Amino acid sequence: MATLIVFEFPSTGPFGSEAAGAYRDLANDIAEQTGLIWKVWTEDPVRQVAGGVYLFRDSATASDYVAMHTRRLEGFGITDISATTYEVNEELSRADHAVLSRPGN
Amino acid sequence: MATLIVFEFPSTGPFGSEAAGAYRDLANDIAEQTGLIWKVWTEDPVRQVAGGVYLFRDSATASDYVAMHTRRLEGFGITDISATTYEVNEELSRADHAVLSRPGN
Numbered sequence: 001m002a003t004l005i006v007f008e009f010p011s012t013g014p015f016g017s018e019a020a021g022a023y024r025d026l027a028n029d030i031a032e033q034t035g036l037i038w039k040v041w042t043e044d045p046v047r048q049v050a051g052g053v054y055l056f057r058d059s060a061t062a063s064d065y066v067a068m069h070t071r072r073l074e075g076f077g078i079t080d081i082s083a084t085t086y087e088v089n090e091e092l093s094r095a096d097h098a099v100l101s102r103p104g105n
Numbered sequence: 106m107a108t109l110i111v112f113e114f115p116s117t118g119p120f121g122s123e124a125a126g127a128y129r130d131l132a133n134d135i136a137e138q139t140g141l142i143w144k145v146w147t148e149d150p151v152r153q154v155a156g157g158v159y160l161f162r163d164s165a166t167a168s169d170y171v172a173m174h175t176r177r178l179e180g181f182g183i184t185d186i187s188a189t190t191y192e193v194n195e196e197l198s199r200a201d202h203a204v205l206s207r208p209g210n
Contacts, residue, residue, distance in 0.1 A: 004147055004158060006111055008189075020196035027200040039201035040160065042109055042191035051191070053109060053158055055145065084113075086147035086156070091125035095132040096144035099204045 035061020140166020
């Protein structure tokens, strides 16, 4: 069953196009993550937070990612990391145009 | 700029296939929501919460939806509704396979 993760953590930036430059290599690395269907990169410069919403093909690959990405963020000096995991209701999500699979993954 | 919303609220169910039956009409209604690109329906029967992650084409349609959907949920007797809004970093998200648009919307 597809599994969704919401990550949020404090961030003073970069945001927007500056982030797109700074994190391009990281995004390319995440694109190859086992089990990943997609990630949406999220940010709120006013609240000073950043994060991401991830869809994984199953709970095992999602759980592995939470552990690995939390360690990676901590390695960047980031604390107060929130990672919330949900089961996905695939039938209702498909009715609302959600993309739940990716060719070759 | 695409805008993402994370809704979460307490729920004792239905979940899974029972929810898919109970909320089919609501999902079809949400599918026509102005500005909606997609919604992923989320649930956690263990924590007893449900919700959704929504991508909207811009902050105005997202904001309108938060107000309307909060009223709708309250009409169902749901309280303790959390709705968190984020800006989307479209360039980084596209690198990670995210679908950020929908034909005709």
